[in-house]
Amino acid sequence: MPRLLSPAAALLVGDVRTAVVTGGDDHAVAARVARALTGHLADPLLLDPEHREPDPDHYRQHVLHVEPDGSFSVVALVWLPGQETCIHDHVSWCVVGTYVGEEEETTYRLVGDRLVQRGINRTPQGVASYLVPPGDIHKVCNSSDSVAISIHVYGADIGLLGTSIRRRYDLPVAH
Ligand SMILES: [Fe+2]
Secondary structure, eight states: OOOOOOHHHHHHHHHHHHHHHTOOOHHHHHHHHHHHHHTTTTOTTSSOGGGGOOOSSSOEEEEEEEOTTSSOEEEEEEEOTTOBOOSEEESSOEEEEEEESEEEEEEEEEETTEEEEEEEEEEETTOEEEEOSSSOOEEEEOOSSSOEEEEEEESSOHHHHSOSEEEEOOOOEEO
């Protein structure tokens, strides 16, 4: 179980909870969560030092909170330069906000048995965006030369699932 949150992170969780329980379709909820998250991305106290720790081998996920009813989860992801995810999609809506540095997302669409790159979105510090399945195939990378930290909120119980990733795509990519 995640340990007790910092007061700043507890405020974030409270704002996300309000955004989620207000209800609506996935796009409406994710957009509201993204607005709520944006308000916390400049807070220097949001993450304790242990939640900023990287892993030299791959990007690191720190679970900050799993809502008791499983309706949402909040994680901090720490990326060293060059670290990236596989190409994947998600089991639920996903809100991403950059806390430190810059995160780069490449999006794809599935065409037959291959992937076609759709675009590259760079999210600088302080900015949040969201994805809603289906059609959310992407990978995330830190292509900068300094550490990046992002806060991700998923509309799922990742304490139960272990991850928010639905499928991994190991297919040829056409640009
Ligand atoms: Fe993702």
